[in-house]
Amino acid sequence: MNKIYLVGFMGCGKSAVGRQLSYALRLPFYDMDKEIVKQQGMSIPEIFEKYGEEHFRNLETEFLKNFRDEACIISTGGGAAMRQENREIMRRTGLVFFLDAPFEDIYKRIKNDANRPIAQRSTKKELERLYYYRRKFYKRAAHIRVFTRNRNIRQIVNYIVFQVNRLKGE
Template sequence: MKRIYLVGFMGCGKSAIGKRLHTLTDIPFYDMDHVIADQMQLTIPEIFNQYGEPYFRQLETEFLRSFPEEFCIVATGGGVAVKEENIQLMRESGMVFFLNASFRDIWRRISTDVNRPIVQQSSRMELETLYKKRKPKYLQASHFTVETTGKSLTEIAEYIIFQIERYQ
């Protein structure tokens, strides 16, 4: 078994579903943003403010290249699939699940989140444009698309477990 990557736009539920998968399977879970923040000893907004988004995207690539845990669940950052290199690294080292949520659901979850630099710097329209721009990349990166609208965390996690067991 390789890594299980959860990709999708910010607020689609990657971290929450990753935690639920961990609870149901006991497979180690890592939130890429939290690992990077811990390594840098800065919050994600501080990394963006001090170094900029391109630097942060490079940290994501370094994570994918060098993270030592081979058998684990990884909730990726919302922009990780923007880079072709990251898509290739994820697809080669694990199973990639795109958590597909409607923008309306995502907006409801992220609109007031002060820990998301891109949300704080963007209007709803700009975020929806970014969502539409990134969605093809998530689809390109993924082995499986998981529809999340109207489903509980457990239903989503059980579907992912089913796919993992089916294709091991």
């Protein structure tokens, strides 16, 4: 197994879980959004404003195609699993975990986050619709679904570590 991908809606905990998982598994951690920001030299809101969402989605696909060939943990952007090509790349090159968090938990985390252009320009109802629309894509991408309700980061990380070790035969 090469990479471990974390997928799920914005604010579900992919980055926080990925950082802790990195320590637990002793693997490097990369946040796809942060890597794209570094590559492009501009923030995600700036990329959206200057080039549009479709361009940003193309950058996500390029990232998945060309990112380092090493065992690592990658937290993907909330929309990365929308494209079939991205799902195929992730499933082929690693193990994909869907962090399945309840909408209310997510909304509390993202409603005031200026770095989330979609959250900033959408109403709660629109975000909820998007959340339910995207769930099917996260499920299709995932090898393993991780329910996060009433679990802290440590419990989520321990569960993922257990699954990774189980699949490696340890």
